[in-house]
Amino acid sequence: MIVEWVIIGIYLVLLVIMGAWFGKLNTNTSDYFRSGQRGTWWLVGLSMVMAGTSTRTFTGNAGLGYEAGFTFLIIYWSGLLLLPVEYFVIAPMFRRLRATTSAEVVRERFGAGTEQLVAYLRVVTFLFFGGAWLWGLAIFISSVFGLPMVTMIVVLGLVVMFYSTTGGKWAVMGTDFIQGLIMISMCLLLGYICLDKLGGFSGMFQAITDAGLWEEFLPIKSDDMADELYGGKYQWRWIVALFISSAMWRFSMGSAERFFSVKHEKEAKKVVLVSLCATPLAAFYLIPDITARLLYSDQVSASLLSKPAESAFAIASINLLPQGLIGMMVIAMFAASMSSLDTGMNGNAAMIMKNIYPPLSRLFGKSIVSEEKQLFASKILSLILGAIIISVALYLSDMEGVGMFEILMDMNAILTPPILVPTMLGLFIRKTPKCAGLVSIVTGAIVGIVALVMAKMGMPWSYEQKVFIILGFSITAFLLTMPFYKRSSKEYLAQVDQFFLKMRTPIDFAKEVGEANDHQQLKMLGFFASCLGGFVLSLCVIPGNDMQGRIYIVALATMILMVGLPMLYLGRKKTREFELKHSQISKHNDANVLLPSKTEVK
Structure with a gap:
């Protein structure tokens, strides 16, 4: 396990470097909270996928996959029904809101009173969800390394706190992109290894039949089975309720923040396409859970977690991954949790600074501080939020006999x-x-x-x-x-008219935002992705792996390098074109300044 810890340590150093690097792009709170609205569709899109894929996918939802089988896919794939509406209506409309926080949108629609209520509720709600995400990360790593849950929550929480204050939205999206490469590549690889172990899809289905699990693994359970085995969950009414709740969140103002960082409407629609491409990956999240049920159920049952089924994904990883890649899988889980916490901390700090702080300042007769001081205060807020989240995670971990999945579902239903x-x-x-x-x-x-x-x-x-x-x-x-x-008053009627007019008014990027920096995003992320791929490739030298294990390591490195190297090449090419263009403009302007006017010639 020493090798795995070294790998994790190197990865954390890389994250710190990335945070500092991207932090240079932050000159004001607009950059810190929404990347100056210059995010490219592929960067914002993968960041959005990562923000929605916390460690609950591999812990709480892993317990669902282990116990209920293909119901897992219903949860993820039902969202496909919503994507056409998101693509044609929601994404362009949300980008046109031109806001920094969702509470700001609420104020423009309903006024300051509703804005304040939503802002405070949003902050409190995130603290609960953030604690659950951190708890989920501790569940996974505790399952892999056998370390105490409390220690894991505190240590991991401190790491996330430290990182989340460094780079703002640019760093969040940049690291989300790199971490997304790790997570997706690792899940594809582990899914393949599991299928290879079971004899392919046909072998997996045959093993499910032989184990007598087909009825339990049906996507929608009968009422009798739901009551007998799952506490009333996973029947059609439960699934419809989950779908409605998910649809309302994706179409609400709170979800609009996903599109605030992208450049304009066309790119916002492409962000939805990234989600569409990522949705089928849910099958590869489920396969290790089923493999653990079929091959390693004794090990799962022996887990010390309050709900042993939530260790299923971790147990499959430990048994099937070669040395070196267990650490990479821990990194992938860390990435999933940290992306959710980073996004939430950044969003909540924005909510406090942009929606809660100004009214409080006016209430006490104080003036709003400068952008520089707001930027500093935002980082302090991230630290405070992180400390509260650690406390919530410790509280949740002490609840005996209750799984993470159930707690998150209750939060979603009530809050x-x-x-x-x-x-x-x-x-x-x-x-x-x-x-x-x-x-x-x-x-x-x-x-x-x-x-x-x-x-x-x-x-x-x-x-x-x-x-x-x-x-x-x-x-x-x-x-x-x-x-x-x-x-209603005339002022409110005019406010509503202005709100709906704004949602219909197209974005003029050049006038409203300015110049894009796509070349910088390509170059920087291509460089870090290539470094990551090279690092993974170096794991081949780790002793103790057979040829099959080394082939798996090479396959993982290849998947990452196939993304990183082309990005680096295109980024350097576009950077040269950008510099050449600006050099020519500068020379042209200098020439115009130096040439005498016609009046001067006369």
């Missing part, structure tokens, strides 16, 4: 619906009064509190009941306010 309803419906239903958002959120929150009280009294609601009831009350409350729209 998010009240916010989702007005922030989605407000984008499409125009004639609502200023109070519509507040009334809807408060109503949903009250029903959520009722759900918690019922659970304490021993009468818990199922996941689908929470989703349907809370959403039902929130939507009803929102719609019942519509008759009061006619009583």
